[in-house]
Amino acid sequence: MLPDTLPAPLSAALAARGYETLTPVQASVIADEAQGRDLLVSAQTGSGKTVAFGLAMADDLLIDGALPPAGPPLALVIAPTRELALQVSRELEWLYAGARIATCVGGMDAVRERRTLNHGAHIVVGTPGRLRDHLERGALKLQNLKAAVLDEADEMLDMGFRDDLEQILDGTPAERRTLLFSATLPRPIVALARTYQKDAFRISTVGEDRGHGDIDYQAVAVAPSDIEHSVVNLLRFHEAETAILFCATRDNVRHLHASLVERGFAAVALSGEHSQNERNQALQALRDGRARVCVATDVAARGIDLPGLSLVVHVELPRDAETLQHRSGRTGRAGRKGTAILIVPYPRRRRVEMMLKGARIAFAWHPVPTAEAIRDADRERLLAKLAEPVEFEEEDVALGARLLETRAPGEVAAMLVRALRASQPAPEELAESSPNDRPQRETEHRAGFEDTVWFRLDIGRRQNADPRWILPLLCRRGHVTRDEIGAIRIGPAETLVQIPRAIAGRFQASVQKTAGKDGDEGDLMIVPADGPPPRGASHGRRPSNAAGLGGRAPYRAKPTKPRRT
Template sequence: MPFSQLPQSIADALVGRGYTQPTPVQAAVIESDAEARDLLVSAQTGSGKTVAFGLAMAQQLLDADGNLSTPGAPLALIIAPTRELAMQVSRELEWLYAPARARIATCVGGMDSARERRNLSHGTHIVVGTPGRLRDHLERGALDLSALRCAVLDEADEMLDMGFREDLEEILDATPDNRRTLLFSATMPRPIVALAKRYQRDALRISTLDERQGHGDISYQAVAVSPSDIENAVINLLRFHEAETAMLFCATRDNVRHLHASLVERGFAAVALSGEHSQNERNHALQALRDGRARVCVATDVAARGIDVASLSLVIHVEVPRDAEVLQHRSGRTGRAGRKGTAVLIVPFSRRRRVEGILRSARIEAEWMPAPSAASIREQDRNRLLAKLAEPVEATEEETQLAQRLLAEQTPENIALALVRAHSQTMPQPEELIDLSSAENRRGEAGEKQHRPGFEDTAWFRMDIGRRQNADPRWILPLLCRRGHITRADVGAIRILANETHFEVRRAIEAKFRSALQRTAREGAEDESGIRIEPAPGAPQPGAHGKVHKPRRTGESGPRHDGPRGGKPGKKFPPRHGGGHGGGKDRRAH
């Protein structure tokens, strides 16, 4: 048996839990060269690291017969960044050390501190807690670390990012010098290295990140969208996958609040987690996810730390993660313990190159694809409904009688139609997304403009940016919507010239558009509010656009133009992707 070198009580617990072989990180920490040494371990979320440090510290805690001494001052201390992670660690250690009759105390914020002090006073073997609460008990004299044999810092990088450096240092300074220190961190920035040098002795460096290759049980997808379509893409991804539980990551608590409100308004059973929520609110939200009352969780990176929901199968990066480590931490909420998961990155066109760089750094191959369309979602709904109806049904006698009565009073077709309608009404409606590949509204073969309904009478405007400033309909359209307080349906043709761009709007909204432009303009500003947009006497004359640039093919040699070219001093515009823009061609954006 792979765990045969462990104390018998620990081996029995593993067998009882169904373990047959260790994960890479578990195997590494119980190797002979790691025995009794300080360890500096890089392992990703979901790699089995909680059990790993439970195995690693067993030799310091148990005697030759696999038993523990009488509970008193703690022998082991595990420090975790969040209450949820600390509770999760405590639950894992409880079954692992159950045969040895270990007494485990948990000390976390949001719980009854008086009860925690009583538990500590009655004696314990292992203490699991968060830095702030542990420091509080230490300063009050309730936590005695004089007999500590092993200290574990779980997700140390997150604890430093959250500002717990002083807490950690005070806690570790109160421990014996001969303790064993195990430091687990998914990343190894300089502050972690400095912490290891100060509190570890001749630490063995262990890394299993390459072996995991960015979570082999996670399928990565990336969808490129217009910036104005991000929220609609979220809706369609949730509807397309219909995951039992999904987690959506935003960068700030304000964005969490806004997206959560939008999802609830559309009919999704959603909860939110961010720094503005109390511990009681967090508890209710997590319980709603675990018991199925909620299926979607919108969260910030820090707030989602330590969350372990068994049914979580979909992670959506609503906002691009800042680096490869954040990408892996977020995605690691799914694809755990042998389960399959999907992680989707929603990528505004202007940030595609950045995302590609993050994926390379993380050694992750993502499949680039369009966001699910409303038509594809409806097709998925039909297939799911047919599959569900094909499943065998165990009916009660009362249900059978009701079914027979329905068949006697209604035709099978009417019953089926009622069933389809009842099914569709329980689900939020998908959103129509901008189709940037649409070829509509180009000039006809005779050179005459083809109007779509509502654009027979239009007003032309112009902007003081063009091809040389990387003007692109993909970001011009949402810019016009934001500046002019209109929708994309109000914008007609977009013609990009060398140094300016002309576009048309419906005559019916011209006055409203002009008024909004005046309110949102800031002369000389460096952002989009500094772009001058003004009425034009009419459509640009034929031939005014100059040379037409064709898109570069993938792999074609030649210079790249990803930054501003010939723009106004200091003014920054989104980079273009995929080559030139076709000069003065009509570009209808849908």
């Protein structure tokens, strides 16, 4: 139930929007101890911060429950990106019905913005650079300002906006309130708060579990060469209404977007190389359903709020836990459930585990959906879709009758199923275990493997050793083909691989040359073993503890000479 202390116009707006209760951060900013004070608020993305600071500045905007005539702004909201500023404006428009809200962001018509400011506004929302420009030109007048809001303050400092923020705040009245909202409170944020806030009331709704409660964090481990195929299978398996894929660079966004479109996905791209008009068109395509997948860089996706966004895929790993949470916070918003999936190259699993555990984010390892699993899910989705009630048009009924005149009902149904399947992108086949990895008796050999040499890798079950990524790694490092690799036998802390003696010397020379030259995988030690593996060792079957928590990372190991016997 909404609090009785809310002004009537805001209470009515919230009820019309479907609010029955306030989120923790929204309730905290209107508590008695927060009234009239500067606020330093730490809350996660998607927790309702925009409505929170909208409620917090109600006493600064309303006089006897109503807005005064528009003039120089009473409230100023500063956001790091265009998308976030536009989103904030949309939220405040329905919360303060009838308010004049001016939005000032880069990439828009600055002349039109100045004209709007000259006509008066109750609230101004903008990005630091554009607001500073209007301030210096005299179009933004702050003498009547009663509340200044810094939204996503940590991100603005990371993006280098400190000077802009300081110049804007220095131009505001000393008695104004400063409401500072940030997902995290690093030292620069605390220093900024000390400079521009007085006796700030500190609010934190970040629980001990740093991951958002409505987001299911998952991780999938893949061979580096299978990352793109994994993206395809994850999209096909989850079939989210809207999904966003994060890449680290513009080039990778461009490549992945082109690859998905070629496969038949309705996808758009967002990166720094796109104009504001292109970005607006891409977001509109996602909102109206013409596109279901967005491939984006971190900064380009900042502030995106898509109601149907239920899946976030980290195609390239974030640089730290904070970036992970900012990315993932695009889903699981306003009480809706979401899924965030990290695609982890096998050699970086331990590093990712340490990052997630250090950030206290609960997660689970999952296998990449196989083509068969996707086909099973498709069958269930198709049956569920066909079972839904449908209102038929007369033309549809007539066309169905004509089909039944020439085809049996079973044939018509099969044609329908085939047409629906043909409209979906095909799943990808991922790297599989070699057939030679299956258990076999010591006396049984494939042709060409009667005389072999065993090589030892310094990883085992505790490090999540798996033939699906060991096999392509051996081929790259040893310059051999899959058919030239025999049994792969996995022990607790090491893995033994069978190589025909005829090519063992060449294989050993190649792995020594490639040591340290294949990223993290180049640090893996591969040396001749002292002898055959003991009986009963694992024969390349995937270990049951696939999550591999607590395993040692096999990085920086150096090749060593085999011991003499």
